[in-house]
Amino acid sequence: MPDEGFEEEDPGYTFLGSSPAEKFLDLAVLHRKEADQLRERAREAEDEGRHEEAKLMRDVALVREQRAEELERAAKGEGDDPSVTEVLDSQKEMLGSYTAPTLSFIKPEDLPPATVPEHMRPVPPGNIDRAWAWVKNRLKK
Numbered sequence: 001m002p003d004e005g006f007e008e009e010d011p012g013y014t015f016l017g018s019s020p021a022e023k024f025l026d027l028a029v030l031h032r033k034e035a036d037q038l039r040e041r042a043r044e045a046e047d048e049g050r051h052e053e054a055k056l057m058r059d060v061a062l063v064r065e066q067r068a069e070e071l072e073r074a075a076k077g078e079g080d081d082p083s084v085t086e087v088l089d090s091q092k093e094m095l096g097s098y099t100a101p102t103l104s105f106i107k108p109e110d111l112p113p114a115t116v117p118e119h120m121r122p123v124p125p126g127n128i129d130r131a132w133a134w135v136k137n138r139l140k141k
């Protein structure tokens with residue numbers, strides 16, 4: 001029996017997390033909701049006279065909107081995964097501004113001399129050990 005007519009139909013079910021595009025769209029919706037909430041809180045803060053806080057909230061809302069747009073483009077297939085792109089961009093910035101760690105704030109001449117703690121020092125030889133070492137030294141000659 002051939003399966004005629006069944007190739008074109010969409011299934012009536014979907015697996016959770018089956019499509020990265022769906023995940024990106026869900027994240028975009030969350031970012032847009034967060035941006036709306038931030039703008040609403042910014043208006044409230046502006047009404048209460050907290051201008052700096054309101055400006056900060058509007059700036060964060062703008063960043064959330066931009067992130068939502070990136071996620072939507074990725075869901076449409078117009079761009080790469082935004083998370084991967086963000087990590088790679090930050091790696092490039094870190095490699096460009098990397099400086100090797102140095103101890104430039106401590107000069108070697110300012111360091112105290114190296115000493116062995118008292119509890120780690122060897123026990124000095126006693127009278128019997130010194131006498132035995134003297135006898136061995138005499139026998140070697």
